[in-house]
Amino acid sequence: MDILNEMTLTFSSKSMNENFARAAVSAFLLPLDPTITELADVKTAVSEAVTNAIIHGYEYGEGTITLGAKIYSNGRVVIRIRDKGKGIEDIKQAMEPLFSTVGGERAGLGFAVMQSFMDDLRVTSRKGGGTTVTMEKYIIRRSRAVQSDEND
Amino acid sequence: MLVKTVFDSGELTALLSGDIDHHTARTMRLVIDGDIERYRPESLLLDFRRVRFMDSSGIGLIMGRCRLMQLCGGRVRLENIPPTLERLIALSGVRSLTDEGR
Numbered sequence A: 001m002d003i004l005n006e007m008t009l010t011f012s013s014k015s016m017n018e019n020f021a022r023a024a025v026s027a028f029l030l031p032l033d034p035t036i037t038e039l040a041d042v043k044t045a046v047s048e049a050v051t052n053a054i055i056h057g058y059e060y061g062e063g064t065i066t067l068g069a070k071i072y073s074n075g076r077v078v079i080r081i082r083d084k085g086k087g088i089e090d091i092k093q094a095m096e097p098l099f100s101t102v103g104g105e106r107a108g109l110g111f112a113v114m115q116s117f118m119d120d121l122r123v124t125s126r127k128g129g130g131t132t133v134t135m136e137k138y139i140i141r142r143s144r145a146v147q148s149d150e151n152d
Numbered sequence B: 001m002l003v004k005t006v007f008d009s010g011e012l013t014a015l016l017s018g019d020i021d022h023h024t025a026r027t028m029r030l031v032i033d034g035d036i037e038r039y040r041p042e043s044l045l046l047d048f049r050r051v052r053f054m055d056s057s058g059i060g061l062i063m064g065r066c067r068l069m070q071l072c073g074g075r076v077r078l079e080n081i082p083p084t085l086e087r088l089i090a091l092s093g094v095r096s097l098t099d100e101g102r
């Protein structure tokens, strides 16, 4: 399947960038003319993954987060969020709803939200080597604004 | 202004605005908890009418305030949840901790 558009962003692990990441992904997907619900779903999932990188991956410390997004010609959108932080020891346990290693103000619902708001979620992680979250969603194209350039 | 609070007749109302994420939830929590400490309200009303976005940090914010209000024998009410936030609220089951859920 052809890639119609792709982008990669790198930013610091600062909590103000949670908003930046959501805004950037929204702007990138806008030519697909997503519904309000589709856009809210993707923004929420991105916010969860970026927040996790900041508070769990880098434990509020300095680090770099990479956000990549690809739009395929069949409306498939793939978003990848990667940190080089501390990694996850037990991914299966981490993904269980309400599980949090932090507790307190954390609801333990980040992965549950990513799972239910996106069509697909994959997590790879290595202890000490960082975490990569890959999410997919089909956004059926209503506009033709993202046609490949040759078709103009 | 992320949160505006009003205390009246034993109820503390917190009008939340904008995006609730991990970054903004922290400020909201500090303001609300400060006022709970000051006024010792019987109930806390969280008004979401001006919230445009929320992720699970907002759920954490609600859950944490429910716990705090429970400690002082009070309760929490949620009002004006925008349609776009309904699914997150439902998924979290947080309503069972609030007034409605009892």
Ligand SMILES: Nc1ncnc2c1ncn2[C@@H]1O[C@H](COP(=O)(O)OP(=O)(O)O)[C@@H](O)[C@H]1O
Residues within 6 Å of the ligand: A048, A052, A053, A056, A057, A058, A083, A085, A086, A087, A088, A094, A095, A099, A100, A101, A102, A103, A106, A107, A108, A109, A110, A111, A112, A131, B056
């Ligand atoms: N990027 C990450 N790096 C390291 N650990 C992570 C990362 N993302 C998630 N985790 C672990 O998975 C757990 C569950 O994550 P999540 O479902 O988002 O809940 P919460 O963030 O509320 O703790 C976290 O408490 C943390 O231990």
Ligand SMILES: [Mg+2]
Residues within 6 Å of the ligand: A048, A051, A052, A109, A110, A111, B056
């Ligand atoms: Mg999380």
